[in-house]
Amino acid sequence: MISEAMPRQAAQPEPVLRVEDLVVEYRLGKREVVQAVSGVSFEIYQGETLGLVGESGCGKSSAARAVMQLPAPTAGKVILNGVDLAALNNSDLRRQRKQFQMIFQDPISSLNPRRKVSDIVEMPLLVMGEGTPEERAKRVRDVLAAVGLDPEASLDRRPFQFSGGQCQRISIARALVSEPLMLICDEPVSALDVSIQAQIINLLQDMKERYHLTMLFISHDLSVVKVVCDRVAVMYLGRVCELADSETLYRQPAHPYTAALLSAIPEADPNRTPQPIAMKEGELPSATNPPPGCRFNTRCPRAREICTQVVPPLETIADRHTVACHFPLTAD
Ligand SMILES: Nc1ncnc2c1ncn2[C@@H]1O[C@H](COP(=O)(O)OP(=O)(O)O)[C@@H](O)[C@H]1O
Ligand code: SF4
Ligand SMILES: [Mg+2]
Structure with a gap:
C-alpha cells in the first residue's frame, strides 16, 4: 500500500542574525551613564536587508558595533548563524567576526x-x-x-x-x-554628494541581488533606506519604536515618531496614511537622562499622562508590523 506523505510543516528558516535585548551603556565618570541602546531586538534572514533608522545619537552605530562585539554589549545576545557570540573565547570570536564586513560613512578615511x-x-x-x-x-x-x-x-x-x-x-x-555572511553599512552615503548617493545606492542594490547579501543598513535618512531595505526598524533614543516591511512602514506608519520623520520628507508618498504630523519643537533629550515612560513623550504631539509613566511595549499590530506606542496611529 502506498502511504500518503505526511503534510510537512513549513519550517521557519533560522535568521542569519538574531539580536536579543541588546543593551549598550557607556560610563562617563562615576555617576553618569549614557544609555545608548536599551533593549533592542531584531532578526535578519538570508538575503534580507534590514534598515536601522533614526536621528543622529539614537544609538544606531552603538548597536552595530555591539553586534560585531566591538566592544561586546553591556547585555543581550547576538546570535550569528546559530552561534552566540558572547559565549565564544577570543580566538573563536575573531574567526566569527570575519563573517561580518562593514562599510562606513567616510570612505576616504x-x-x-x-x-x-x-x-x-x-x-x-x-x-x-x-x-x-x-x-x-x-x-x-x-x-x-x-x-x-x-x-x-x-x-x-x-x-x-x-x-x-x-x-x-x-x-x-x-x-x-x-x-x-553579513554586511553592515553604517551611513554609507551620508558623506557623499546627493548625485553620487544615488549611484552608490544603486550599486548596493545591484550587489544585493548579485551576491544575495544579508545586510544591516544604517541611516538617519528614511528616504535612503526606502530604496534598499526589505524591512525597517525605527530607533528613538536607544529603543526600537516601530518595525515593519518597508512598504507598510512608508505607506502606513503607526508610531508618531515614524510618521513625523516621514512627514519631513518632501517626496514621500502623497497617498500615505495617516495625515502628516509634526514633532513638538525642542532638543533630542539626552541619552544620559532619557525621559521616563515612552522616551518620545517630550516631543510627541499625541502624548498623554500614561506616556510619561509607562514604557509602551513593542506589540504586534499586524502581520510583520510591531509598534511601541500607547496610542498608535491608524489608517482612518
Ligand atoms: N564611546 C562613547 N562613549 C560615550 N558615549 C558615546 C560613545 N559612543 C556613542 N556615545 C553616545 O551614545 C549615544 C548613541 O550614539 P551612536 O551610537 O553614535 O548614535 P548614532 O549612530 O545613531 O548617531 C549618543 O548619545 C552618543 O553621544
Ligand atoms: S506612547 Fe505616547 S508619547 Fe510615546 S509615541 Fe505613543 S502617544 Fe507618543
Ligand atoms: Mg552613527
Missing part, C-alpha cells in the same frame, strides 16, 4: 591612504587565509569590475587618487571580496 587598491581589496582574503595569490588576484579584479571600477586603471593607484564616490566603491569591493 576608512581606506589606508598608503596602500594600493589591489592590497586594500585583497586584505580580507589574506586575513582569512583564502586562495593562492593567483586566485586572490582574480577575485580582486572581478569584484572591482562588479563595483564599476576598471581593474587595470585602479589596481596600482591609492585612495587619494579617487573621488569620494569611487572610494566608497573600493570600500564596497573590499567588503564583498570575501563573500561575508
Whole structure:
C-alpha cells in the first residue's frame, strides 16, 4: 500500500542574525551613564536587508558595533548563524567576526591612504587565509569590475587618487571580496554628494541581488533606506519604536515618531496614511537622562499622562508590523 506523505510543516528558516535585548551603556565618570541602546531586538534572514533608522545619537552605530562585539554589549545576545557570540573565547570570536564586513560613512578615511587598491581589496582574503595569490588576484579584479571600477586603471593607484564616490566603491569591493555572511553599512552615503548617493545606492542594490547579501543598513535618512531595505526598524533614543516591511512602514506608519520623520520628507508618498504630523519643537533629550515612560513623550504631539509613566511595549499590530506606542496611529 502506498502511504500518503505526511503534510510537512513549513519550517521557519533560522535568521542569519538574531539580536536579543541588546543593551549598550557607556560610563562617563562615576555617576553618569549614557544609555545608548536599551533593549533592542531584531532578526535578519538570508538575503534580507534590514534598515536601522533614526536621528543622529539614537544609538544606531552603538548597536552595530555591539553586534560585531566591538566592544561586546553591556547585555543581550547576538546570535550569528546559530552561534552566540558572547559565549565564544577570543580566538573563536575573531574567526566569527570575519563573517561580518562593514562599510562606513567616510570612505576616504576608512581606506589606508598608503596602500594600493589591489592590497586594500585583497586584505580580507589574506586575513582569512583564502586562495593562492593567483586566485586572490582574480577575485580582486572581478569584484572591482562588479563595483564599476576598471581593474587595470585602479589596481596600482591609492585612495587619494579617487573621488569620494569611487572610494566608497573600493570600500564596497573590499567588503564583498570575501563573500561575508553579513554586511553592515553604517551611513554609507551620508558623506557623499546627493548625485553620487544615488549611484552608490544603486550599486548596493545591484550587489544585493548579485551576491544575495544579508545586510544591516544604517541611516538617519528614511528616504535612503526606502530604496534598499526589505524591512525597517525605527530607533528613538536607544529603543526600537516601530518595525515593519518597508512598504507598510512608508505607506502606513503607526508610531508618531515614524510618521513625523516621514512627514519631513518632501517626496514621500502623497497617498500615505495617516495625515502628516509634526514633532513638538525642542532638543533630542539626552541619552544620559532619557525621559521616563515612552522616551518620545517630550516631543510627541499625541502624548498623554500614561506616556510619561509607562514604557509602551513593542506589540504586534499586524502581520510583520510591531509598534511601541500607547496610542498608535491608524489608517482612518
Ligand atoms: N564611546 C562613547 N562613549 C560615550 N558615549 C558615546 C560613545 N559612543 C556613542 N556615545 C553616545 O551614545 C549615544 C548613541 O550614539 P551612536 O551610537 O553614535 O548614535 P548614532 O549612530 O545613531 O548617531 C549618543 O548619545 C552618543 O553621544
Ligand atoms: S506612547 Fe505616547 S508619547 Fe510615546 S509615541 Fe505613543 S502617544 Fe507618543
Ligand atoms: Mg552613527
